[in-house]
Amino acid sequence: MEKKMRDLEDELFPSTPGKVKIERAHAMNRQFHRCFASTSTMFLWALFLIALTASYLSFQSFVDTSSKYFTASWGGLHWERQVRASAIPRRPNGFSVLVTGAAGFVGSHVSIALRKRGDGVLGLDNFNSYYDPSLKKARKTLLASHGVFVVEGDVNDARLLAKLLDIVPFSHVMHLAAQAGVRYAIENPNSYVHSNIAGLVTLLEACKAADPQPAIVWASSSSVYGLNEKVPFSESDTTDRPASLYAATKKAGEEITHTYNHIYGLSITGLRFFTVYGPWGRPDMAYFSFTRNILQGKPITVYRGKDRVDLARDFTFIDDIVKGCVASLDTAEKSTGSGGKKRGPAQYRIYNLGNTSPVTVPTLVAILERHLKVKAKKNIIEMPGNGDVPFTHANISLARRELGYKPSTNLEAGLKKFVKWYLSYYGYGRTNAGKNLFAFRVAML
Numbered sequence: 001m002e003k004k005m006r007d008l009e010d011e012l013f014p015s016t017p018g019k020v021k022i023e024r025a026h027a028m029n030r031q032f033h034r035c036f037a038s039t040s041t042m043f044l045w046a047l048f049l050i051a052l053t054a055s056y057l058s059f060q061s062f063v064d065t066s067s068k069y070f071t072a073s074w075g076g077l078h079w080e081r082q083v084r085a086s087a088i089p090r091r092p093n094g095f096s097v098l099v100t101g102a103a104g105f106v107g108s109h110v111s112i113a114l115r116k117r118g119d120g121v122l123g124l125d126n127f128n129s130y131y132d133p134s135l136k137k138a139r140k141t142l143l144a145s146h147g148v149f150v151v152e153g154d155v156n157d158a159r160l161l162a163k164l165l166d167i168v169p170f171s172h173v174m175h176l177a178a179q180a181g182v183r184y185a186i187e188n189p190n191s192y193v194h195s196n197i198a199g200l201v202t203l204l205e206a207c208k209a210a211d212p213q214p215a216i217v218w219a220s221s222s223s224v225y226g227l228n229e230k231v232p233f234s235e236s237d238t239t240d241r242p243a244s245l246y247a248a249t250k251k252a253g254e255e256i257t258h259t260y261n262h263i264y265g266l267s268i269t270g271l272r273f274f275t276v277y278g279p280w281g282r283p284d285m286a287y288f289s290f291t292r293n294i295l296q297g298k299p300i301t302v303y304r305g306k307d308r309v310d311l312a313r314d315f316t317f318i319d320d321i322v323k324g325c326v327a328s329l330d331t332a333e334k335s336t337g338s339g340g341k342k343r344g345p346a347q348y349r350i351y352n353l354g355n356t357s358p359v360t361v362p363t364l365v366a367i368l369e370r371h372l373k374v375k376a377k378k379n380i381i382e383m384p385g386n387g388d389v390p391f392t393h394a395n396i397s398l399a400r401r402e403l404g405y406k407p408s409t410n411l412e413a414g415l416k417k418f419v420k421w422y423l424s425y426y427g428y429g430r431t432n433a434g435k436n437l438f439a440f441r442v443a444m445l
């Protein structure tokens with residue numbers, strides 16, 4: 001028995017030092033034996049590594065799950081104090097505004113503008129990784145320096161929303177949290193449904209149940225005009241031909257908000273933004289990614305429409321958009337319901353916020369080249385069928401009449417401000433990057 005065991009052991013661990021038997025002298029046999037030995041050792045090591053990896057992964061998933069369920073990133077007395085302090089207005093009759101998507105591009109600008117004039121502002125943002133979250137964190141730091149606290153949370157979190165609306169009697173909600181970007185909808189369609197539809201409904205449910213009900217101003221999009229060919233685009237035009245899922249979710253948002261206005265008396269203002277750009281902007285947008293690539297000497301892809309027609313956008317500078325947002329809050333009437341019951345008809349509005357002077361994409365590139373003093377390496381290709389529309393052009397008469405909206409920054413001036421911010425934010429001209437840029441400019445001109 002003992003011998004059998006030893007033989008078995010020899011077979012399983014034949015290459016273990018001191019285990020090779022002298023009596024097995026036959027060369028062929030030894031070779032076969034060695035070969036078998038290394039294979040089975042490798043097999044055992046592989047088994048060991050698989051077991052180790054499996055236990056690491058299950059430990060990780062345990063950590064993830066438990067952190068999701070056991071460590072809420074919000075709550076507690078200190079947190080509630082921060083929420084209240086941030087939301088308190090500092091001017092007579094000032095607003096108390098919940099800004100969703102506050103660490104986003106438009107959200108951070110609007111929050112600071114409101115704060116500067118003495119309104120109370122509380123931010124909410126989920127800091128997702130659609131684009132570099134460190135930019136969102138930097139905006140959060142900027143907001144904190146202005147006294148705006150940003151709660152880390154998702155608009156799909158009904159408990160969090162109920163808690164916030166319970167702690168603070170918000171007069172307004174500026175709803176800017178969304179899954180943005182037209183072409184990304186091809187890659188990740190569900191993120192649009194999650195944020196722009198489910199998240200919107202969760203927010204409206206919380207607002208309808210609140211007492212007082214806040215007035216809501218929210219970001220729709222110029223993309224709802226889709227394949228509309230009548231220019232310029234007016235609010236009364238039909239918007240039933242969206243070209244992307246993104247556009248479809250924004251259009252759905254307009255219908256959904258109408259329902260909540262109709263049933264619960266929520267005051268609603270939808271703003272159709274036209275390709276907003278500027279300092280602290282979104283890295284996924286063309287003007288931003290073009291700037292990055294041009295500075296790094298990488299090529300940019302410029303889409304062109306059918307029959308070699310240039311694409312055009314009604315690019316709108318962030319400061320003009322902020323004025324439109326603030327004017328919308330200022331002119332919003334109160335919601336009429338309370339605690340989920342409508343008490344009378346409530347205001348429902350939709351406005352275009354554009355610049356009303358479309359510029360082609362090649363012109364955008366030429367302006368950037370001038371401001372950066374670097375020539376772009378352009379790949380010009382036909383626009384892929386990925387949700388893009390050939391042009392946008394806003395009719396802004398309604399916003400001008402009812403909000404006093406009057407955009408005052410053209411693309412040339414707006415991009416100059418953007419480039420100045422970009423160079424300073426990314427450290428060009430300060431460090432080695434600046435030297436590289438200088439070398440680049442010399443090389444390219």
Ligand SMILES: O=C(O)[C@H]1O[C@H](OP(=O)(O)OP(=O)(O)OC[C@H]2O[C@@H](n3ccc(=O)[nH]c3=O)[C@H](O)[C@@H]2O)[C@H](O)[C@@H](O)[C@@H]1O
Nearest residue numbers: 180181182221222223273274275285286301302303311388
């Ligand atoms: O106005 C709007 O409603 C929308 O504006 C932008 O969407 P878009 O106008 O497509 O803005 P960009 O992604 O910056 O594209 C601007 C133009 O550059 C073109 N482009 C984009 C990317 C690229 O690599 N090359 C290129 O030529 C696009 O086709 C488009 O004509 C925003 O990304 C949307 O979130 C927003 O809702």
